[in-house]
Amino acid sequence: MKMRKRTGFFSDVWCQLVLRLKLFLRDRATVAVFLISAACFLFCMADLNLSAEEKASIPVGLVCLDEGEKAVSLTEELKQASALYVTEGSYEELEERLFDGLLRCIIVIEEDYTKKLQKGNYRNVVSIYHEESDQVASVIGDIVAAGMMYDVCLARGYKAYEKLPEAEQAKYTKEEYKAYVGSLLGAEDFDFAFEFRFVENTAGGQEETKPLENSLFYRQAVAAIAAMLMTLLQLTTMAVLQLERQQGITKRRLLTSMSKGAVFTGNLLANTVCSVLLALLFAFSVGVGIKAAEKIFPIFLISLLFSMGMAVVYYILAQCLKSVLAYQIFGAVWLLVSGISGFFYMAEGILVPELPGLIKALPNVVYLDYFTRLLL
């Protein structure tokens, strides 16, 4: 008897699942909108994930007015700095981008940069054009200074060398001295002045993790956006249940002695199947972006679980609210609140104070936390 009941339950779940999928796939407009959305989703996720490494940096404009050797080397240094995303051009072009909100500031390497540096004169050799109260300009100054420091110190070092008294052998020429310092720079002993260790608190104590990349922050933002889109899919697909409830279809279905649990499970599974495409697209684009195929499946799995969690939330909303208007209002509010909580998680401790436990328990925050741990 028990066995029959169980078989009946699974058979009901299967019927509900097939019914829901058939209804979804037979509606051309729904399928068309879904496919267009999925294509847009793929485009956004692929573009964002593939550009994560360069776009995670601070966007700055660079004008080089000096063609000398030192200016060229500083330009290269800045282009390679992981904290900066450099756009080169004329001052006018870059100013336009600054006004359009596409740059944070403009760095101008002045005309006589190389000459001044070779003479050991380093005052005002670079100009930084920025907004009056922008503190980030100072941080950018620190990064640019790091690129200049070796040349400035070299010029000072050679001056000190020139001042040394004469000895048994002839002094190095400037070129020889430069070459010697250059050879030291590549030596193992000068690889690092800080030894960074990234530590994670785990149940078993503290563990060292691999070094963090700037792109991690960008990928978190992309995951927060993907989470919002996956939530939106659940909001819109579960709206059908609300409409069916209004039309009395839900009540009629119960007359067929189908249990509420079977209907719920069938609907949940159908929504999960619909979410597979988005979760897969997201996991794949992240996996390709970080060049780690082994991460695709875990990311896919947590994305799918997150979608299922959201489906449960919207199922409850669809069951509790009497009109589709109220469902849309509460659904959109939940989408925005949970979506914003994901961004708050990223800015916690920097732009916003420490998040209360309630916000930390929201699905988007939990999802982002797992996502981040997977990337670490």
Add this chain to the structure above:
Amino acid sequence: MGAILKNDFRLLWSGKRAGIVIALVLLLVVGAALVSWLPQEQNAPAGERVRIGVVNQDESLYAQMIVGYFTENPVFTAYVSVIIDEEDTIRQQFDAGELDMYMVIPKDFADSMVYLEHLPIQTYISTASTTKALLLKNLMESYVEYITAVEVNCVALYDAARAIGLPKTTAQTANEKLTLELILLIMAKDNFFEKQVVENYTAVRLVPYYLHEFCYLLAAFLALLAGVRFQREHHAGIYRRLAAMGHSAAAILLEKQFFYMLLLTLLFAVLWGALGVAGVTISVAAFGYFCLNVWFLCALMLCLAAAFQKLQNYLLASNMVILLGAILGGGLLPLMYLPENMEKIAQFMPNYWFLKQIFEIENGVMKQEQYIVFGCFGVAILLLLVIGAVIYRKKEGRVYENA
């Protein structure tokens, strides 16, 4: 059309709808209060939020100068608060999660630079908050370059002096002098730059950026509800009956557009007023531009509602249009961080034009380009209404029978 408009306003105060309108007004007022609270929160010292510990085992002047750099540099202290203590105490605080990072300046660190031994500063960064860890990593990495530059040049001078046959003491004296000179140079690195303020330029901060986007999304979701009402009235056969009375599809859509334009403008005027009372002033021009965007969103949602046969299809399409429009239009990830391809597409998104223009208008910058954008929005509203009316007229009867 006037009669239908009057009726719509009258119905607004009947039954549950009045409750919804009052709830919305209250929500907007609470939102305004929150907005006026946010800037105060933003002004809280950021240095309180990121905490690092420094263990200085080196008593030399150079090490003191390095520590002084961390504690006195306004750029550093703007982000970070520094605690200097013994290693055990600092380690305990780090293990308890009270510190985000700690570093140990080893004994004889400065001497190692002078006497050519390499002793790195041990730096432990907690990954409990990856954002803080990344911020600290980037701050520290620029200092790596400074120390390496000093170290390499000091060693080079010593080696070069010894290579030409100078006695060890002379080489060491020169080395010590250069080390001090270069450390002082690092301290004065601000002299490398001439910092110039760009006139008539105000950078957009993240908090106002997202608040504006939030208002835009709120307006979009409210406009979406206008489409839901349109679909429900349509399925109830109301427009069919109106058509029988001689009202064309275009007239019905135009009336709905007027009604929701007025309603949403009134709602946002309440928000505008509440913000003003709370001390956040927004210029009339900026509010006007926001309203133009709201009207456009109403037209877009009504056009979608007229185009789709089923409510569920409309909900799927309109929700996706809002969120994908926000993503592609730089609403969720600020424009400067969008990849190149998305940046190109963003220029076709209303969300992009809203964010691009609103801050300029708020800063009092009025350019010819803005009038073109206003004109484009006006034309787009009319076009959407015409398209909506044409599509709606074609499928009018069929939909009613299916409802």
